[in-house]
Amino acid sequence: MYKNYIKRLLDIVASLIGLIILLPIILLLILILFISFNGNPFFLHPRPGKNGVIFKVIKFKSMNDKTDDKGELLPHNLRVTKTGDFIRKLSLDELPQLINVLKGDMSLIGPRPLEVRYLPLYNDFQKQRHNVKPGISGWAQVNGRNSVSWDEKFKMDVWYVKNISFITDLKIIILTIKKVLLRKDVNASETLNMAPFLGNK
Numbered sequence: 001m002y003k004n005y006i007k008r009l010l011d012i013v014a015s016l017i018g019l020i021i022l023l024p025i026i027l028l029l030i031l032i033l034f035i036s037f038n039g040n041p042f043f044l045h046p047r048p049g050k051n052g053v054i055f056k057v058i059k060f061k062s063m064n065d066k067t068d069d070k071g072e073l074l075p076h077n078l079r080v081t082k083t084g085d086f087i088r089k090l091s092l093d094e095l096p097q098l099i100n101v102l103k104g105d106m107s108l109i110g111p112r113p114l115e116v117r118y119l120p121l122y123n124d125f126q127k128q129r130h131n132v133k134p135g136i137s138g139w140a141q142v143n144g145r146n147s148v149s150w151d152e153k154f155k156m157d158v159w160y161v162k163n164i165s166f167i168t169d170l171k172i173i174i175l176t177i178k179k180v181l182l183r184k185d186v187n188a189s190e191t192l193n194m195a196p197f198l199g200n201k
Contacts, residue, residue, distance in 0.1 A: 003132075003164045011108050015101040026095055029060055029087065036083050037061050042096060047113035050133045055105040057113055058096040062088050091180050097136045109169040110135025111157035114197070121199035129157040132164065139168075142175035150197050 019026070033041035043061040046054050062084025066074050073079065080088070087093045100106040106113070113134035122129075139160040140153045148156075160168070 002166050006166070007107065007164070007169070008104075011101050014108055015098040018098050019102070022095060022098075025092070029092060029095070032083065033061055036081065037064070043093075046116050047134065048116055048119055048130060049105055049113065050130060052119060052127075052130050054116060055100070057106070058099050060087055060093040060096060062093050094136055101136065105133070107133040107135045109137060109160075109172050111138050111160060112141060118197050121197060123200050125158060126154045126200075128161050129154065131161050137172060137176040139172060142172055142179065150194075 030041045041061055043059045043063075044056045045059070047057045049055045062081065063076060063079035064081055066079055068074055084093070097106060101108055110133050111129040138157065140148070140156040143156055144152070
């Protein structure tokens with residue numbers, strides 16, 4: 001009952017309330033980033049959602065588009081701006097994902113959406129992370145984030161898929177808020193701070 005109906009209802013209500021309450025902050029960030037990134041405050045990136053269906057995750061832009069001599073983008077860590085680093089530390093770059101939740105692409109809580117290029121690399125066990133909608137925060141994010149290996153991360157994702165409940169989601173929300181307030185392991189982006197997933201050896 002919770003997994004199939006109540007969870008979605010709570011996602012809609014919570015994301016709508018969140019967008020309304022945070023609207024002043026969101027508008028301020030849009031203005032600041034509009035100036036910082038020459039009129040482009042948002043970052044849209046394709047990610048696999050439930051059942052591997054691709055959608056575009058919405059985030060506030062935190063990296064510039066600088067390239068090397070060959071015209072290829074510089075590594076992520078070399079493109080994060082000072083403003084981008086600030087909003088990452090406070091997890092403010094994640095706020096637009098409330099729109100993804102409202103649209104139904106994501107849930108507030110679920111396995112974090114990883115890069116599309118990883119899809120062919122998953123084994124049958126790891127593919128189970130796509131049996132549910134991805135989330136803004138998840139079980140792996142409140143249990144070490146990028147301080148744990150990919151293997152452990154996938155195990156925690158699948159554990160969540162098999163143990164979805166209101167109590168579990170509430171616990172993850174509380175732990176997420178606690179980490180944001182304490183600025184502990186905040187916004188440890190998979191693309192910035194962790195080696196890419198190379199498949200199963």
